[in-house]
Amino acid sequence: MTERVREPHYRYLVAFEAIKSRIEAGELPPNAPLPAERRLAQELGFAIGTVRHATRLLREHGFVVTVRSKGTFVAPDVGPSDWCENDAMQE
Numbered sequence: 001m002t003e004r005v006r007e008p009h010y011r012y013l014v015a016f017e018a019i020k021s022r023i024e025a026g027e028l029p030p031n032a033p034l035p036a037e038r039r040l041a042q043e044l045g046f047a048i049g050t051v052r053h054a055t056r057l058l059r060e061h062g063f064v065v066t067v068r069s070k071g072t073f074v075a076p077d078v079g080p081s082d083w084c085e086n087d088a089m090q091e
Helices: 011-024 037-044 048-060 080-090
Strands: 064-067 071-074
Touching: 011 037, 011 048, 037 048, 048 064
Parallel strands: none
Antiparallel strands: 064 071
């Protein structure tokens, strides 16, 4: 029996993974502002509500921080090496 790789099937999880990948790849470095939700929605091909849900998950998982009246930024205190260690601890 072949083992299937589980991929997220909810659109907000796909958006979450896409944005998280940009952060992990360094395309969005620490303290960098996230593009506007409307722009992200256009870039990713999702509805703005889907991107808002993904952004909320990113915030809950510590990848981004939101500053009222300023925007949403990549978290300053989490680097790619930290993510690898956290992933290893969860397995």
